[in-house]
Amino acid sequence: MLLALATAPGRPFHRRIPRIQLRFASKLPQEPKKPRPRLAQPEKAAEPVVTDRWNYNSSSLLEGDAKSQEELAGYRLLNANDLEKCKQPPREVKMLVRDWIEDSLYNPNYGYFPKQAVIFDTQNITFDFGRLRNSVEFQVEIGRQYAKYGADELQGPGRQIWHTPTELFKPWYGIALAKCLVSEYLLKYFPYQDFVIYEIGAGNGTLAMNILDYLRSNHPEVYDRTRYHIIEISESLVKLQKKKLTPFHPCVKVIHQSIFRWDKKEPSPCFVVAMEVIDNFAHDMIRYDLRTLQPLQALVTIDDRGDFDMIYAPVTDPLISSFLKLRTQLAHPPAIPRLLRASPALLKAFSSLPFAPNLSQAEYIPTRLLSLLRTLRNHFPRHRLLLSDFSSVPDAISGYNAPVVQTRFQNTTVPVTTLLVAQGFFDIFFPTDFTRLRDMYEHILAEPASGDLPEAPSTPRLATSSPLALGSDYFSSYHPSNRRKPVDGVTSASGLPVGERKSSVFTHAQFLSTYADLQNTRLRSGENPMLEFYQNVKFLF
Structure with missing residues (x-):
């Protein structure tokens, strides 16, 4: 059971999976060869010589x-x-x-x-971490959930199942992210601005559900001002997310679109969430x-x-x-x-x-x-990015x-x-x-956005602050190195235009140690898989 579990997930834990030395053909079983038609040679002007x-060192086994x-x-x-x-x-x-x-x-x-892809979903099952003896028993429980998907056929690629920390550690992982986001919102924007969240690639919708359930139970005054947008490229996942979320949380809006084709500007302060998206x-x-x-x-x-x-x-x-x-x-x-x-x-x-x-x-x-990053700069000029x-x-x-x-x-995950x-x-x-991502992100945000910046809704804080047309150094010649240059009309919690603080990089354990209630995912042995798994994951926030 443990061997099957170690290789079943489509995404790796921090533990290294033994590599199976197989090389797949570049295509599926071929049709019988047909005579190749002679192609016309391209015109010389069509492409540079x-x-x-x-x-030179690359050669084919079928050179002729x-x-x-x-x-x-x-x-x-x-x-x-x-x-x-x-x-x-x-x-x-x-x-x-x-x-x-x-x-x-x-x-x-x-x-x-x-x-092909199927995101591992434990449905309505939440692991009772306090009853599990150790991480080995936890992986056995995961294996039982994988077994419910059935065995692969003996011929051809099997069902492509991969897991996420959101599904393995629900609802506690989602609650940790909710605490992170709501703490920033309460500090900077409540009660003058709505709590606007954009999630890119929401998968099964589990993270959105966990975040919104937490807000409704613990911050009802924030939940009433929440607008949760999902930008999803997969048609099947759009249907799943709508079915799962909208009956329980009317504040959810699912948009079937690629983030790379986004053409609307969000003038309000907002949070952009991207969990295990950029790897693909x-x-x-x-x-x-x-x-x-x-x-x-x-x-x-x-x-x-x-x-x-x-x-x-x-x-x-x-x-x-x-x-x-x-x-x-x-x-x-x-x-x-x-x-x-x-x-x-x-x-x-x-x-x-x-x-x-x-x-x-x-x-x-x-x-x-x-x-x-350029889409975020141009279309979400007042965003805060949470990415993992x-x-x-x-x-x-x-x-x-x-x-x-x-x-x-x-039934085995095979890397080629x-x-x-x-x-x-x-x-x-x-x-x-x-580290390079953070450098790129901060550099791009410092560049001027293309097009005119939409006018932000008026708030008491914005009304009392001086416009930055006077210059970012109007109040002081000193600008902190850990702060971005301020956006015109956007103030800090203190009302002074000192600029948003720059993003930082955290390990998976560092981020969750800050925001998660770790008692809920601790095993009887004292191990905490939410901290110890996914050691090859980091956060940008």
Whole structure:
């Protein structure tokens, strides 16, 4: 039972799962081969001439059957928005790695989340932690709940089930987050502003239910002023959340939309909650030419038989270029050894060695995370972000900041060694460098928002404060380093425009030790799984 439990969840605990050395084929069982039609060569003006697209050390076991780089490069370039219209995985196309990941995970017709993924749900069962002897017995209880989903079929990928701390430790985990949010609201905005919460990707709706139940029971005056918005991309989860939440909490509004397509501005102070969301945000992949240190963007190609390959071209994508520029401004180094970056002579000598690679290792960059931060800055100018996710992951594929790519097969979670797998049958999730995330977030919030800032509702505090058009140093020439530059018309709890305090990074245990009532999740042995599990998770708040 314990072995089955250790490998059943689709998301890892902090304990490392023994790796099963299997490599899945890049696609499902193939149709019989058909003669390949000869493709017309692309016009010369259609794409810049690129001399190097392949890693010299990369070779195929079927070299004679591989397509030429020119033929692959001539495929149509699509993005994830174009691919939403596809009923089946496309062929004879190419796309950036982030579009490949988004299509694999979120395509409404064959994507992993719409068609395969199931979030572990204990339904109406809450674990009685005080009756459990130790963490081993707790994992046995989790295993019994997993067993209710039934065994996988012997052929093909099994049911893709993964768990979250919200489900394992309900309602106590959700109550800890509620205490965090309501304490900030009471300090800064009550009773002059509504308590506005936006949750991105609410899963089964359990976290929202736990937060709202706590507010109604313990802060009824706050609950009466609460507006809870859920931004959800999955149609099936939208239906589940509405059915679960709206009969009990009329203040809930579920919006079926991707956060990346959000186009409304929220003028009021609000809280944005993102729990285990950004790990599934698509990343781009870049590699550096080790002769010139110029970055190359990776593109996934799919040929006429559905076989995958990867080619590289100079960076032309605006989002990748923007990320690389921001990283330079923040002095975050690329994934190239420091000595090679510092010494051109050493770099030249290294690249001249026999069998030396011409490209650096793969580096996965969080371009979609950058899109989220800019969306928050532009459309939620007075937000406070509460975010939690994995800071490290076991069994990642090769590369810097590389993801875990895994599926369930015959009741066992199997990590694979390549990103190029059948679309929709594999979970792809990334770690987050929270120190870099904090730097990016604070830097972006300091940039001017695009468009005009909506006028905030008038409150007694705002009416008594001087407009910041006089200058952020009107009251004093000193500005604390742990505070953001103030937004015009927004005051602190004291009424002075000193700016919101900057975000901090906390470990999972640090955050819950501050806000959770740990007596409720302590086992008879004295262990506390809510603190001891998920040691590879951090918070930004």
